Amino acid sequence: MSFLKQFAINFANLNTGEYSFEFIIDERFFEKFNESEIKIGRLDAQILLQKYDRMLSLNFKIKGKVNLVCDRCLDNFDFNLNTENRLIVKFSSAREEESEEIITIPESDNEINIAQYIYEFIHLALPSKRIHPVDKNGETLCNKDIIIKLEEHKNKKNTDDETDPRWEVLKKITFN
Numbered sequence: 001m002s003f004l005k006q007f008a009i010n011f012a013n014l015n016t017g018e019y020s021f022e023f024i025i026d027e028r029f030f031e032k033f034n035e036s037e038i039k040i041g042r043l044d045a046q047i048l049l050q051k052y053d054r055m056l057s058l059n060f061k062i063k064g065k066v067n068l069v070c071d072r073c074l075d076n077f078d079f080n081l082n083t084e085n086r087l088i089v090k091f092s093s094a095r096e097e098e099s100e101e102i103i104t105i106p107e108s109d110n111e112i113n114i115a116q117y118i119y120e121f122i123h124l125a126l127p128s129k130r131i132h133p134v135d136k137n138g139e140t141l142c143n144k145d146i147i148i149k150l151e152e153h154k155n156k157k158n159t160d161d162e163t164d165p166r167w168e169v170l171k172k173i174t175f176n
């Protein structure tokens, strides 16, 4: 059985009402998505499904840690992720995405696989800048050795770029 099969919710057999589902999201999940930025992580996904006659409402609560690469020092760090999203599934003749929150699926469908949505919600919750958090003293948790090396490199580059002021003076001297 494919790992993602467990994320298929068969709603056809459910009476109208409220149902909850829980999933563990970890490496086995992320490896099913080749393009996933996250390879390592451990999250709990709680799905609350409300079944109505003509639609489903799904509430996703996803919480846990994902391992990211720091933009500044390039070391890995654990990011605390906590996100809540909603998905409305309407039944119709066509299969389409009306918006990020609303989709329609054919009435003949019996189940919906929510793995793709969990994947998207997790990635949407990533910060635009991935940077190590600070500790309780406000000190960055970035790899100090790397930061020092980067600073040295930056300073060296700056001095290389600068023109020696003595040359500037010489250039101003005109020969009559």
Ligand SMILES: [Zn+2]
Pocket (backbone or CB within 6 Å): 070, 071, 072, 073, 074, 075, 131, 132, 141, 142, 143
């Ligand atoms: Zn860092």
